[in-house]
Amino acid sequence: MVLAELQGRISRALQQMSNATVIDEKVLNDCLNEITRALLQSDVQFKLVRDMQTNIKKIVNLEDVAAGHNKRRIIQNAISNELCRMLDPGKPSFTPNKGKPNVVMFVGLQGSGKTTTCTKYAYHHQKKGWKPALVCADTFRAGAFDQLKQNATKAKIPFYGSYTESDPVKIAVEGVETFKKENCDLIIVDTSGRHKQEAALFEEMRQVAEATKPDLVIFVMDSSIGQAAFDQAQAFKQSAAVGAVIVTKMDGHAKGGGALSAVAATKSPVIFIGTGEHMDEFEVFDVKRFVSRLLGLGDLSGFMDKIQEVAPKLEKQTELLQKLSEGTVTLRFMFEQVQNMLQMGPLSQLTSMLPGADQFMPKGNDKESQAKIKRYMTMMDSITDEELDGTNTKLMTESRIVRIARGSGRLVSEVMEMLGEYKRLAKIWSKMKGVMIPKKPNDINLQNMSKVLHPQMLKTMGGIQNLMKQASSMGMLGGMDKK
Template sequence: MVLAELGGSISRALQQMSNATVIDEKVLNECLNEITRALLQSDVQFKLVRDMQTNIKKIVNLDDLAAGHNKRKIIQQAIFNELCKMLDPGKPSFTPKKGKTSVVMFVGLQGSGKTTTCTKYAYYHQKKGWRPALVCADTFRAGAFDQLKQNATKAKIPFYGSYTESDPVKIAAEGVERFKEENYDLIIVDTSGRHKQEAALFEEMRQVSEATKPDLVIFVMDSSIGQAAFDQAQAFKQSVSVGAVIVTKMDGHAKGGGALSAVAATKSPVIFIGTGEHMDEFEVFDVKPFVSRLLGMGDLSAFMDKIHEVVPMDQQPELLQKLSEGHFTLRIMYEQFQNILKMGPISQVFSMLPGSSAELMPKGHEKESSAKIKRYMTMMDSMTNEELDSTNPKLMNESRMMRIARGSGRLVREVMDMLEEYKRLAKVWSKMKGLKIPKKGDMNALSRNMNAQHMSKVLPPQMLKQIGGMGGLQNLMKQMGSTKDMMGMFGGGD
């Protein structure tokens, strides 16, 4: 069961419970059994699931709850908290500091995406102002140094390795020493991939660790590994002091539960997740927003941060002004399509919006939706400035549509589809008139400047229903001021 399906199954179980006339022991057990089945199908270790179910039943004692208590919310909150606890060992990992040299060593199974993840980790910190450098101490896999060299060159990150030296311990020690002398503040050491049974490679890993004295050892885990995750993670933890986990290939095509079980095995926090093959498809992992997105509850703070990340600062005031005026042209649609494509995989972007996955991004149609956006942009490339900046639908007559179709190599029918999409978005945009969008991070301002009545007109009916109707929307908006407490996403009364 892929993570998207896992989230859908848990959401459905919670929704069925919410639809029940009376919340009793039978309804609670049915809900928990459905959630347990979904977690086991996603390869979460049996003991973890059993413990979670036991803990929820201890917290939610229906007989002890007074008549005035909101039973639904108490149950939902207990489920949310237990899922978070499963992913949170309760202790932070080592955090590198700018200007002070830190050595980070990467370990993991062969094929887990470790070498690519090293570069993504370096690239992420480079964008934040660090001076990272990469050391290839993987002499076991043919082509490992070539891969790291290619990735590092593309990302413009210094690297060290050798085609002639076969001793990984010597390469690691020399590389770390060189970059320390050159005052790099984040030195990343890539090691040979290995399996639990390979005693010689585990010994090599220990020796590399002793030679480089890393401040942090990161265990890289492929999300598709399944039930073997717990044992494999434990084997690494016994050999070196694993301080953090990065889960790769979390782009919806593999089971994720097994990899998430690795947190329990290593007792180390997940710090990043890889969501695709590209360099920037790499996210900081934060437990509560992640669980919230997993359950289809969204992560609006992350969505707003994504918008501020991809829209250039000098364009933001103008864009936000147009948004508040309800002024929408084909050129604005083109610019927003550009921004959506920059934000990463479309399904990932929509997962940040509460209840929107099914409404805006039908399962299995992510590539199709991306291709459609690109087609629309190609058609708009064949339009004149007058056409792009006009708000008059009558301007687009038949002869203009034929010219645009010829210029973009598309059918007239496809141009008509694109214009229908524009009309639909223009209608949504007009409902946003008067809405004030805050600066980055100021989610309280967003909460102050919106009201539930306003937003209920903008949201698709199915999305509004999934959030929990008007009551759920009001509760959601109260909670948007803080990412620390995502429980308002559950909403609903008893």
């Protein structure tokens, strides 16, 4: 079961419980059994799931719940806390310190995406002002150095490796020393992997670690390995002082449960998850945020982080935002918003951050949704300025629609579909005066937003007062909402 499907099933189980007239022992058991089945089918280890279910039943004693208390909220909190406990080893990962060279060693099986993840990790820190460097100590896999060299060059990160030296320990030591002299403060050592756990792999890991004395060892795990995750993670932990885990290929096409249960095996926290092949498809892993999304409760702070990433581009849209605040919605505005959406990441990732949004947004494969948006972009490139800036859809005569279809190499029916989507969105956007994000992305008017949100979505969020409370705690409200 893919992660998006797991999230859907857990969210539906909680929703069915919420819709029950009376929440009794049977309703609780039905909810827990559905969540248990979903987790097991997502390859979370059986013992972890069994312990979770037992603990929840101990915590939630419906007979002892006083009258007037919200049973649904008590059960939801218990499930959330147990899932957090499952994913949280209770200790933070080593945090690199600026001003001194930090050596980070990556380990994992071949094919887990280790080399790509090394570059993503370096790129993430580079954007935050670090001076990272990459060392390729993988002499086992043909082409490993070429891959690292290509990735590092693209990200403009210094790298070290050798086409002639076969001793990974020697390369690792030379690379680390080279970058220490160059005052790099984050030196990342990529080690060899194997197709399976072998004594030679673990011995090589031990030797490299002994020679370079890393401040942190990161275990990279492919999210698609299923039930083998627990045993594999345990084997690496016994051979190297694993201090953190990065889970790769969490882009909605692989089972995530097995890899996430690696936390229990290594007693080390997941610090990042890879959500795609591109350099910036790399998310900081936060247990509470992840569980909140898993339960269908959204992740408002995560959504705001995404908004912050495109904030500079949003700030350039003052004129467009002004038009929107006046109720003027043009095709050009839709064109600009579609461009921003493409930059904010996979659509399923965005909708999972908005509580209840998955119930009201179109379902479907991310790739298909992205392809559809790109088709719209192509068609819009064939639309004149007069048509883009006009608010009268009557401008779109049959002859103009045929011209747009020919100019973009698309079907007339596809142009009609795009215009239909524009009319639908224009109707929604016309209600959003004062709701869209102004110059400051964290200045949100939730009172106005509540008029636009679907009533059931608002109910899932716990009502406008609860939404305001959450947003206020994250500093997301404008002056009017704080009163």
